[in-house]
Amino acid sequence: MTIRDVAARAGVSVATVSKVINERYGVSAATLARVRAVIEELGYEASLVAQSLRNHRTNVIGILVADLEPFSTELLKGAADAIRGSGFELVVYSAGGRTGDPLGWEKRYLSRLSGTLVDGAVLVTPTVSLDVVPGTPVVAVDPHTGPSHLPTIDSDNLRGAQLATEHLLDLGHRRIAFLAGRPDLQSAELRKTGYLRALTAAGITPDEDLIRIGAYDPEVSAASAHALLTGPDRPTAVFAANDISAIATVDAARELGLAVPDDLSVVGFDNVPESALCSPPLTTVDQPIREMGHRAIRMLIALINGDEVERTHVTLDTGLVVRHSTRALP
Amino acid sequence: MTIRDVAARAGVSVATVSKVINERYGVSAATLARVRAVIEELGYEASLVAQSLRNHRTNVIGILVADLEPFSTELLKGAADAIRGSGFELVVYSAGGRTGDPLGWEKRYLSRLSGTLVDGAVLVTPTVSLDVVPGTPVVAVDPHTGPSHLPTIDSDNLRGAQLATEHLLDLGHRRIAFLAGRPDLQSAELRKTGYLRALTAAGITPDEDLIRIGAYDPEVSAASAHALLTGPDRPTAVFAANDISAIATVDAARELGLAVPDDLSVVGFDNVPESALCSPPLTTVDQPIREMGHRAIRMLIALINGDEVERTHVTLDTGLVVRHSTRALP
DNA sequence: GTGAAAGCGCTAACAC
DNA sequence: GTGTTAGCGCTTTCAC
Numbered sequence: 142m143t144i145r146d147v148a149a150r151a152g153v154s155v156a157t158v159s160k161v162i163n164e165r166y167g168v169s170a171a172t173l174a175r176v177r178a179v180i181e182e183l184g185y186e187a188s189l190v191a192q193s194l195r196n197h198r199t200n201v202i203g204i205l206v207a208d209l210e211p212f213s214t215e216l217l218k219g220a221a222d223a224i225r226g227s228g229f230e231l232v233v234y235s236a237g238g239r240t241g242d243p244l245g246w247e248k249r250y251l252s253r254l255s256g257t258l259v260d261g262a263v264l265v266t267p268t269v270s271l272d273v274v275p276g277t278p279v280v281a282v283d284p285h286t287g288p289s290h291l292p293t294i295d296s297d298n299l300r301g302a303q304l305a306t307e308h309l310l311d312l313g314h315r316r317i318a319f320l321a322g323r324p325d326l327q328s329a330e331l332r333k334t335g336y337l338r339a340l341t342a343a344g345i346t347p348d349e350d351l352i353r354i355g356a357y358d359p360e361v362s363a364a365s366a367h368a369l370l371t372g373p374d375r376p377t378a379v380f381a382a383n384d385i386s387a388i389a390t391v392d393a394a395r396e397l398g399l400a401v402p403d404d405l406s407v408v409g410f411d412n413v414p415e416s417a418l419c420s421p422p423l424t425t426v427d428q429p430i431r432e433m434g435h436r437a438i439r440m441l442i443a444l445i446n447g448d449e450v451e452r453t454h455v456t457l458d459t460g461l462v463v464r465h466s467t468r469a470l471p
Numbered sequence: 472m473t474i475r476d477v478a479a480r481a482g483v484s485v486a487t488v489s490k491v492i493n494e495r496y497g498v499s500a501a502t503l504a505r506v507r508a509v510i511e512e513l514g515y516e517a518s519l520v521a522q523s524l525r526n527h528r529t530n531v532i533g534i535l536v537a538d539l540e541p542f543s544t545e546l547l548k549g550a551a552d553a554i555r556g557s558g559f560e561l562v563v564y565s566a567g568g569r570t571g572d573p574l575g576w577e578k579r580y581l582s583r584l585s586g587t588l589v590d591g592a593v594l595v596t597p598t599v600s601l602d603v604v605p606g607t608p609v610v611a612v613d614p615h616t617g618p619s620h621l622p623t624i625d626s627d628n629l630r631g632a633q634l635a636t637e638h639l640l641d642l643g644h645r646r647i648a649f650l651a652g653r654p655d656l657q658s659a660e661l662r663k664t665g666y667l668r669a670l671t672a673a674g675i676t677p678d679e680d681l682i683r684i685g686a687y688d689p690e691v692s693a694a695s696a697h698a699l700l701t702g703p704d705r706p707t708a709v710f711a712a713n714d715i716s717a718i719a720t721v722d723a724a725r726e727l728g729l730a731v732p733d734d735l736s737v738v739g740f741d742n743v744p745e746s747a748l749c750s751p752p753l754t755t756v757d758q759p760i761r762e763m764g765h766r767a768i769r770m771l772i773a774l775i776n777g778d779e780v781e782r783t784h785v786t787l788d789t790g791l792v793v794r795h796s797t798r799a800l801p
Numbered sequence: 802g803t804g805a806a807a808g809c810g811c812t813a814a815c816a817c
Numbered sequence: 818g819t820g821t822t823a824g825c826g827c828t829t830t831c832a833c
Contacts, residue, residue, distance in 0.1 A: 186583045190825090194811090214544035214547070235561055253519040254520075257810085474810065484819065485810090485811080492811095518811070525810080
């Protein structure tokens with residue numbers, strides 16, 4: 142089913158069919174109608190691939206995610222939302238969390254796709270190679286390896302962590318533990334910095350024993366939380382670097398017979414909406430994940446169209462949503 | 472950056488470069504090394520589009536989803552998992568929940584992609600056109616419009632609903648309400664059928680007043696749940712056709728001062744893992760969503776490879792996971 | 802108003 | 818072993 146089949150059936154040349162498809166001038170009304178009818182009848186659709194090869198504009202935006210976990214799927218929803226009505230299509234490529242050549246994956250994919258299949262890409266891969274394919278507009282979301290010269294969307298991890306810690310301080314907590322994220326991710330480090338700064342600003346000397354690695358992993362977090370809660374002079378509050386760790390902390394507390402928030406206050410970061418459902422509903426630092434996806438697409442489209450982009454590094458606000466997992470110390 | 476640049480720089484013809492890329496015979500060790508070095512140096516990657524146009528095999532599988540909601544993203548994870556190590560890549564196309572031409576979307580996309588960009592596709596769109604593009608292997612997941620002759624993966628909605636209802640009956644409940652899904656979806660109808668059968672088998676005549684539409688929508692469900700719980704002779708248990716409706720029911724109960732499960736038992740269907748987090752943790756009919764994604768990909772790969780496929784309609788088991796939202800009547 | 806022909810980047814016959 | 822060439826499905830000059 143190619144353009145030639147349509148041309149043959151309509152008794153015209155392929156060039157004419159192409160003109161009809163692309164709504165070009167220079168086709169008589171009669172021919173137009175006939176060709177349209179044949180297209181309809183045959184259910185013909187132009188091959189995206191052949192079109193891409195010819196035109197260098199494809200009206201397709203790629204979004205590359207390292208894996209389909211809650212963060213990226215949430216982001217995808219915002220992106221899908223922004224793409225609607227933009228005239229672009231969205232295709233998602235997932236590396237499937239593969240470990241082989243973690244560094245080069247996004248670059249390889251980008252080279253294979255750019256200039257042909259996609260007009261630009263959003264990168265949601267923790268490790269963003271600094272030297273991406275030239276000539277292809279790219280926007281990175283929360284690029285974890287530190288400041289890059291790529292256009293970037295992220296959220297205010299530092300301030301979010303400070304808000305969370307200050308909230309616990311305001312509730313009277315003084316022994317506040319931190320369940321850290323992955324040390325290789327810049328956003329995780331910023332959360333730690335925010336925690337430390339808030340403590341220091343309150344005149345509290347951070348206690349190394351109250352800082353453990355959760356690594357954004359349920360099992361690692363569970364073990365660390367357990368250690369934290371069974372150690373000497375246990376904390377009265379825990380700030381977890383993401384919601385997975387926070388939920389693991391709540392579970393660990395429950396297992397130890399500690400009630401949340403009566404015996405232990407817990408705050409999480411990185412919440413996808415579902416974390417509001419946990420029991421008790423989690424106080425969280427609210428990252429506007431969908432909005433990040435939305436903004437990334439909008440910025441990318443501007444870049445593709447050559448529009449003026451006011452700022453290429455956008456940091457979205459984070460806020461604290463207080464729910465029932467925290468309470469004032471008696 | 473094309474194959475010609477590589478050829479020129481290496482001082483060979485494009486054919487030779489192509490042979491190197493595709494590991495064909497007939498290239499001397501010296502040339503091989505030289506070309507490889509140039510490829511490395513230039514960071515060249517063959518254009519997926521041009522390759523697709525030429526070869527009719529692309530090693531790419533498309534997965535078309537109507538929207539990126541929890542069900543489809545969960546399914547995507549299973550699919551991503553199955554794709555790993557299969558030699559195929561996965562690309563996801565989302566219709567973004569668009570309403571325009573809901574029927575033809577998957578067909579249009581498929582025509583544009585098949586034979587060129589993807590070797591086959593998994594359809595996760597409620598409405599599956601019966602006459603999909605011939606020549607392209609396709610597997611439908613939970614096709615909602617009724618039995619189709621397409622290869623299909625679904626889960627046992629009928630039995631799941633029976634299990635849920637029987638569980639409530641076993642707990643001593645007699646006035647069991649049903650919060651139905653969307654009447655246009657076959658799976659929703661099967662859930663209703665299962666509910667009715669279980670009641671009838673227990674010698675209970677279904678009460679029309681206890682059946683309301685939740686439409687898988689939080690607001691519609693909330694309103695229906697409210698009506699159900701404030702009506703005369705209110706039910707002691709509610710079976711909701713999906714987890715969104717179930718959570719809405721729990722919330723509605725809470726607002727009315729009814730405790731779950733003390734005053735009202737609630738069971739949900741369609742759970743994504745997060746629904747276990749709600750408060751109290753929801754008793755649910757467990758659909759193996761990830762496994763559905765996994766099986767769909769595996770079946771599709773077999774189809775693409777022309778392998779023998781034992782069954783083209785696979786219905787996966789559903790089970791009941793009892794959590795704290797249900798209890799025996801006193 | 803319409804069609805012939807070139808060429809997008811690549812691969813596979815087939816010469817040399 | 819290596820290069821020349823045709824052509825995948827499409828769009829776009831440019832003759833007619």
